[in-house]
Amino acid sequence: MIKDLLPHIESELQRQIARLDQPRMGQFHDMLTYHMGWTGEGAGPEATGKRIRPLMVLLVSAACGSDWRSALPAAAAVELVHNFSLVHDDIEDNSDKRRGRTTVWKKWGIPQGTNSGDGLFVLSNLAIMDLEKNHPAPIVLKAATILHQACLDLTRGQFLDISYEKRDDLIVEDYWSMISGKTGALLAACCHIGALLGGADEGRQEAYRSFGRHLGLAFQVQDDILGIWGDEALTGKSTASDLLEGKKSLPVLYGLEKNGKFAARWSKGPIQPGEVRELARVLETESARSASQAAARRETDVALASLQEADPQGEAGESLKTLADKLLNRGA
Amino acid sequence: MIKDLLPHIESELQRQIARLDQPRMGQFHDMLTYHMGWTGEGAGPEATGKRIRPLMVLLVSAACGSDWRSALPAAAAVELVHNFSLVHDDIEDNSDKRRGRTTVWKKWGIPQGTNSGDGLFVLSNLAIMDLEKNHPAPIVLKAATILHQACLDLTRGQFLDISYEKRDDLIVEDYWSMISGKTGALLAACCHIGALLGGADEGRQEAYRSFGRHLGLAFQVQDDILGIWGDEALTGKSTASDLLEGKKSLPVLYGLEKNGKFAARWSKGPIQPGEVRELARVLETESARSASQAAARRETDVALASLQEADPQGEAGESLKTLADKLLNRGA
Numbered sequence: 001m002i003k004d005l006l007p008h009i010e011s012e013l014q015r016q017i018a019r020l021d022q023p024r025m026g027q028f029h030d031m032l033t034y035h036m037g038w039t040g041e042g043a044g045p046e047a048t049g050k051r052i053r054p055l056m057v058l059l060v061s062a063a064c065g066s067d068w069r070s071a072l073p074a075a076a077a078v079e080l081v082h083n084f085s086l087v088h089d090d091i092e093d094n095s096d097k098r099r100g101r102t103t104v105w106k107k108w109g110i111p112q113g114t115n116s117g118d119g120l121f122v123l124s125n126l127a128i129m130d131l132e133k134n135h136p137a138p139i140v141l142k143a144a145t146i147l148h149q150a151c152l153d154l155t156r157g158q159f160l161d162i163s164y165e166k167r168d169d170l171i172v173e174d175y176w177s178m179i180s181g182k183t184g185a186l187l188a189a190c191c192h193i194g195a196l197l198g199g200a201d202e203g204r205q206e207a208y209r210s211f212g213r214h215l216g217l218a219f220q221v222q223d224d225i226l227g228i229w230g231d232e233a234l235t236g237k238s239t240a241s242d243l244l245e246g247k248k249s250l251p252v253l254y255g256l257e258k259n260g261k262f263a264a265r266w267s268k269g270p271i272q273p274g275e276v277r278e279l280a281r282v283l284e285t286e287s288a289r290s291a292s293q294a295a296a297r298r299e300t301d302v303a304l305a306s307l308q309e310a311d312p313q314g315e316a317g318e319s320l321k322t323l324a325d326k327l328l329n330r331g332a
Numbered sequence: 333m334i335k336d337l338l339p340h341i342e343s344e345l346q347r348q349i350a351r352l353d354q355p356r357m358g359q360f361h362d363m364l365t366y367h368m369g370w371t372g373e374g375a376g377p378e379a380t381g382k383r384i385r386p387l388m389v390l391l392v393s394a395a396c397g398s399d400w401r402s403a404l405p406a407a408a409a410v411e412l413v414h415n416f417s418l419v420h421d422d423i424e425d426n427s428d429k430r431r432g433r434t435t436v437w438k439k440w441g442i443p444q445g446t447n448s449g450d451g452l453f454v455l456s457n458l459a460i461m462d463l464e465k466n467h468p469a470p471i472v473l474k475a476a477t478i479l480h481q482a483c484l485d486l487t488r489g490q491f492l493d494i495s496y497e498k499r500d501d502l503i504v505e506d507y508w509s510m511i512s513g514k515t516g517a518l519l520a521a522c523c524h525i526g527a528l529l530g531g532a533d534e535g536r537q538e539a540y541r542s543f544g545r546h547l548g549l550a551f552q553v554q555d556d557i558l559g560i561w562g563d564e565a566l567t568g569k570s571t572a573s574d575l576l577e578g579k580k581s582l583p584v585l586y587g588l589e590k591n592g593k594f595a596a597r598w599s600k601g602p603i604q605p606g607e608v609r610e611l612a613r614v615l616e617t618e619s620a621r622s623a624s625q626a627a628a629r630r631e632t633d634v635a636l637a638s639l640q641e642a643d644p645q646g647e648a649g650e651s652l653k654t655l656a657d658k659l660l661n662r663g664a
Contacts, residue, residue, distance in 0.1 A: 019484065024509055028491040088450060092443035111424035111494045114446055118420060119487040121450070125457060125480040129473060137469035141461060144476065148457040152351065155451040159360040162443045177356055 001319040002055060005068065009054045012076040014038070016127045020119065031116045032123075035087055035104050042101040049099065053078045055323065056190040057197075060208050062316030064198025071197045073130035074143055078190050080124035081147065085154055085186075087117035092162055121151075135197060143193045150189035157181020164248050168267070172253045179220045180213075187216035195310070207310035211303050211324075218299035219327050224249035225292050228280050243271045243279055250295065254288035262286055300328045333651040334387060337400065341386045344404040345411060346370070348459045352451065363448045364455075367419055367436050374433040381431065385410045387655065388522040389529075392540050394648030396530025403529045405462035406475055410522050412456035413479065417486055417518075419449035424494055453483075467529060475525045482521035489513020496580050500599070504585045511552045512545075519548035527642070539642035543635050543656075550631035551659050556581035557624050560612050575603045575611055582627065586620035594618055632660045 013036065020029040034040040037047030054075030061071040089095070090103040091113050097103060105113025128147055131140045160178040164170055191212030195205040227233055227242035228251050234241070242249050255262035262282050265271075271279060283289065303324065312320045345368065352361040366372040369379030386407030393403040421427070422435040423445050429435060437445025460479055463472045492510040496502055523544030527537040559565055559574035560583050566573070574581050587594035594614050597603075603611060615621065635656065644652045 025488060088446050091446055114420050114423055115487055115490045122480060122483040122487055129477050132473060137473050140473055141464060141469050145461050148454060151454040155447055155454055156357060158447045162447060
């Protein structure tokens, strides 16, 4: 089912972004289609991302027994929000590359990069209004409010992420506040909106929401584990290791709380490529890996229990479970 | 009446921004209250701006015979949009100062500056949803859609403004496309939303919308005239003259189209303080001032004719006319 949905998601996204395909706006439209992975150098399936968020909206909506087609504008809206946040993230993190391609700000400058992110954000606001064609106005308002609340959480998480860079007193709790906003909020909103549009009652909406939130958190923690102990990270040849980037990920915060050999080395300044393998080993002996794995397992368990409570139906329900399993078992 | 409304606008804005006044979010909240002119160095009435846009929403709504209180969330929303665009504008224009105070990005860096602008934008989205307390859901959706469309026009105008910096083939028509987005769209939306919430029929909504749009355009052209021939601009001592900033304002574009002495000098590179007075004189002899004044007069006439067609009622109607006169007669 996922394979069938993906082309519909792309065409809805293209339709929404085509609002900018107008006289004089050619280059502005180009910036957005480039970022979305459709045009320019390196365009193609590898460049678009996996469209997890719109898939969640559509699958949840269908698993509640509704026609996923009527949720397409919301699916586009959440993906546009996600991409707005990526474009601004890349500016805020000073990142030159995204999915192997030059980032928008690096290609067109910070002014156009900032404005392109704003454009994607505005388009998401307009996309969600399009639900009005197939849903009563109070439902559309509810969906929009859920999305806007998630966006507020995104900016909260982003504020914390940026401010953490300069802080050396962070604890594990700080990590959860940050990723709740950066990763949990939008996935929670995707499932919540899907359930709302699918006609689920409030209890089931909450169960889906909880599923999305904890799926997001579990996924992020796994990503953090792979960022230090994944195959790519351990080669230490590129910037593939989060240790080289100085990223204050969950394992690093566990290590810092331990205040042992890892913390002593970390406090002395940037990690060098030659140290990556040994430092990952030290961090592992100081239990940061097992503690992170336990956290990932805990979040995964909550996500799956919530999904069971939500009780997704039919083919979409099966696809949703498959997608969740795929996202949650990445071999960390 | 305007003096009575202003404190209500401020407290509604504060209420909306207080969504960020939460544990761990103190500094994020501070960034926004600083930008709004309420806290930090130089805070006070001089730092808040004139709140023209929310005043328009409330006055139009009241001049249509409705209680302005029920339009307060929309008034806050348009001002939050305006301020989001200012925060990002300052990044995009590399401006250190706004209303005499250090800009947000200059004070907290580009990453937090970008995210603060995003935060204001999200808060505007949430603010307009608050209309639901006093208005039926379809009206709230209509108001939100009008606002989002204006935001799309804002990003369009901003795209043009940034791309114009590098172009030397601009014509007067390019100017109108740019300021229609940057200045006309949001003021049009303010009056349109005010009329919608005030219960005006579609014809009257359109008349108010046209009033807002042309008021915005007239105001901008007058601002451009003052930017070259205003008292401050002519002293040439600071960067008060648009000529020093290299701004492609309407008089400059008239001058470039003339392709005479002014255009010859302009093409040779940045204008120096010592040349400002003479160059303003050249531009005047080449009819750029009178052509700009004619354009301002034309826009003013359309604005006032639209206002007359809209036929604002009562004390609010009088205040609206007074405000329009004040904005349109700045002695350019």
